[in-house]
Amino acid sequence: MTGTRPRVVIVGGGFGGLHAARALRRAACDVVVVDRRNHHLFQPLLYQVATASLSPAQIAAPIRKVLSRQRNVEVLLAEAESVDAERRVLHLRDGRVPYDYLVLAPGVTHSYFGRDDWAARAPGLKTIEDATEIRRRFLLAFEAAEREADEPARRAVLTFVVVGAGPTGVEMAGAVAEIARRGLVRDFRRIDTSSARVVLVEHGDRVLGSFPPDLSARARRDLERLGVTVITGAKVTAIDASGVEYTPAGAPPVRLEAGNILWAAGVRGLPLCASLGAPLDRAGRVLVNPDLSVPGRPEVFVIGDAASISDARSARQVPGVCPAAMQMGRHAGRIIRDEIRRGPGAPRPAFRYTNKGELATIGRARAVGVIGWGIGWHLKGFVAWALWALVHITYLIGFRSRILVMIDWMWSYLFFERGARLITGDSTVPLRHARQAEPSADRGAGPPPAGTTGLGGT
C-alpha cells in the first residue's frame, strides 16, 4: 500500500473503465482513471460522426465531467505505456503511477492482419479523429467527383468500399448509401450523388455473422434495397492507391477501382496489454481468469474489448460490445470493493455475461436485432430500429447529450438533413486525373479544355 488508503488505477475511460470506477464510489480507496483522451466516447454512434449526421461533441463527454461528483476519483490525462506487474507500477509516457489494484480497460485497435500498410488507405473507426478523417474523405469524394470530367475516374471517386460486415461495417455501408441517395442529391450540379456505388466485402459467408441467419438475410436484403452491393465469402487481398482487390473463395481476384475504403474487419489488443506478460489469444487480447483477473496477478484485472473470456454459463466467447464492458467493469469494481472492505482471501465470483441482445441498424428506420435474456425474439424493420434508437439514446451518458441527439435524429429523420457536414483539416480535393471539369455555361456541350496549366502563373 502506498498510502493510508489503497490506490486503484483504472486505465481507460470507456464503458468498462467508468463502470469500474463507479462500482468503487463508496469504497475506501483512491481511484485514478488514466486516459489519453479527455473524453468518454459513445462508440456505437461513431459511424454517425463519420457520415456527418452527428457532431463529435454529441457523442462524447469529458471524463472529468462524468466523474466529477465521485470525490474519490482523480482523472489523469496521460498515455499508459506499460505495466510493471512485479513492482505494481503503471508506466505512463511521462511518468509513473504505483497501484494496489489495476484495472485495464484500454480497448483494442484495428487489425489489418499483418498488412499495416493498408491503414493509410483504409482507415478504421475507433476514435473521434478517425471519424472526422473518414467524414473528410467521404465528403471530399463528392467534391472531387463534381470537378472530375473523366467518367471512369468519376465513377472510381464515387465508389466506397467497406471491408468487414460486422455491425460497424453494415452501419457504415447503409449510412453512406442512404446519404448519397437522399441527403446530398440537391446540392450538386454535375454529378448524380445517388449514382455512388457502395460495396460491402465480407470474408464470412453472411453479413452480421454474430446474428441469427434469418436476420443476416434480412440485413442483406435491406442493404441491397439501399443500393449496397454485398459480397460475402471474399477476402480482401490487396489495397492500393486506386482501389481494392478481393478474392472470392476458389475464384480469381476481382479488382475494384475505389476512391474511398473503410476498414471494419478486425481488432487486436494493444501493446499495453502485452506488457503484462500474461497469455494472450490470437488477437492479442488477454486471456483472463473467470473473475477477470490476470493469471498469477490477482490485483490486476483486464476488462472490456481487451479481455478474452468465455462466459461461465454458455461457454461462448463474451463479445466485444458495450454491455459486456459495462458488466465487466462492474464485476471487477465490486471484487475490489469487497476485498478492500473485508480483506483479500475470500473466493471471487466468476464473471457471468448477461446477454441483453444485439441490434444493428441499416440506414434510416431499418434495423435487425435479437432480444436477449433468453427470450430470443428476432426483430426487423422499423420496430428494431425504434428499439435501437431508444437503447442508444438511453445509454448515452449525460442528460444533455440525450436531448440534443434526440432532436438531431428527429430532425434528420423528418428532413433528411445532414447536421454536421464539415470538412475540417485539409480540404484539398483529391483530383486523380489531370483533366478536370470546369464550370461551364452550357452544360450540354462538353466543358472547354481547361487543364491545370494555369497554376499560379499570369
Place this chain on the structure above:
Amino acid sequence: MTGTRPRVVIVGGGFGGLHAARALRRAACDVVVVDRRNHHLFQPLLYQVATASLSPAQIAAPIRKVLSRQRNVEVLLAEAESVDAERRVLHLRDGRVPYDYLVLAPGVTHSYFGRDDWAARAPGLKTIEDATEIRRRFLLAFEAAEREADEPARRAVLTFVVVGAGPTGVEMAGAVAEIARRGLVRDFRRIDTSSARVVLVEHGDRVLGSFPPDLSARARRDLERLGVTVITGAKVTAIDASGVEYTPAGAPPVRLEAGNILWAAGVRGLPLCASLGAPLDRAGRVLVNPDLSVPGRPEVFVIGDAASISDARSARQVPGVCPAAMQMGRHAGRIIRDEIRRGPGAPRPAFRYTNKGELATIGRARAVGVIGWGIGWHLKGFVAWALWALVHITYLIGFRSRILVMIDWMWSYLFFERGARLITGDSTVPLRHARQAEPSADRGAGPPPAGTTGLGGT
C-alpha cells in the same frame, strides 16, 4: 463572354460572397462560388467554439446546402490563388476559371505585424481549425496544471494572455475567465481552476476602441469583475516559448509567464487580393472605388473584410463586420445583375454603409452595444446581452442551427455547462517541468517523488 450566359465567379462563401450570390438569383448568368472550405462559417460565434461552448457544426453550414436551391449557382471546393485580370481568369491551385465578372470576398488573415514567428505560440481565430486548436490548448492547460507539482510552473500554465482588445479579444478574455471561474471548478481535484489568470493586453488606450468611451469603460469594468486583468496602452514586444513581454508607453518592458497566448490584434489582406495589381492600403486590403469595383477593372469587385473603403456619407472607414460584408455583397451583386439585364454603361451607385450598430459580449449575460440607424442609444449589461443573443441567433444561417444553438445557450445559461469540451488531435499534456504531480493517497502530505524516470521501462 465564354458561353451563352455571362459567368460570375465569386471567391469566398462568407457573408459577403453568399449575399452577392443571392443578389444574382434571378439574373441570367451562371454563378460559380469558389471556396477552399466546404462550409460557411458564422465567425462572430467562433470564440464560443474556441472556449468549448459550441461545437463547430453549430456555427457552420455547408455552402452547397445554403445555395442548393439557387439553380444558377455552382459551388467549387478549390483554393483560389491569383487573378489574371488582363485575361479575366481566376487561377486555382489545381485549375483555372475564366470569368466575366469577378467578386472577391476572401476575407483577411491574421497580421503579426512582421512577427510571423509568433503565430505558432499565439494563434489567431479565423477558422474552425483555429478554434479547435485554441480549444485544445485551452483545455490542455487545465489538464497540465492538474499534473504540475511546481507552483510557479502551474501558475504559468494557468495564465492566459489575450493580445488585442477589439470585440474578439474582449469576448475571448471574458469567456475564458468565466469558464475557469465557474464551468470547470468541480471537475479538478488538485487545482482551483478559478485561480486561472486572464490578461488582456491592448495597444490603444481603451478596450473596444471602435465603441464610444462610456461603453469601453463599462466593458473594462465588466471584464475586471470577471477577474480579467486589463492592460491598455501597452505594446506586445516579445512572445516566446514561456510567455509574453509587453511594454507600456514610456515604461520598461514587463514579462508575463504564460502557457496560453491568443492573438486578436490585427488583420491583413491575402496574396490573392495583391495579385490584382490594384492599390492596397497599409493592411493589404484593396482600395476599391465607391461602387466596390477595382480601379480600372469595372468587372472585378472586392467586398467584405478584404475591401478598404470609406463610407460615402460619413467618410469613415467601413468596419470589417458581418453586416458590412452582407451589404457589400448585395451591392456588388445588384450592380452585376443590373448590367447583365440592361448592358453596361449606366453610372453605378456608390456603396452606402448602413450602420445598424455594434455589440460586444463579455461573458454570461453581459454586453455593451450601440444601436445604429442614427439612433445611437448605448446599451449595457443584460439588455445588451439579450439583444446580442437575439441578433446572433437571427443571423445564423439555417433554421436548424438556430434552434440547436438556442437550446445550447439556454442550457449553458441555466447549468453553466460546457457542451463541447473535447480535446481532439494531440492530447499530450504540455508538462513544462520534469517534476510532476503524482496521484497521491494522502493529499495533505506532498506527493512522493516520482519523476519521469520510468519512461517505457520494465
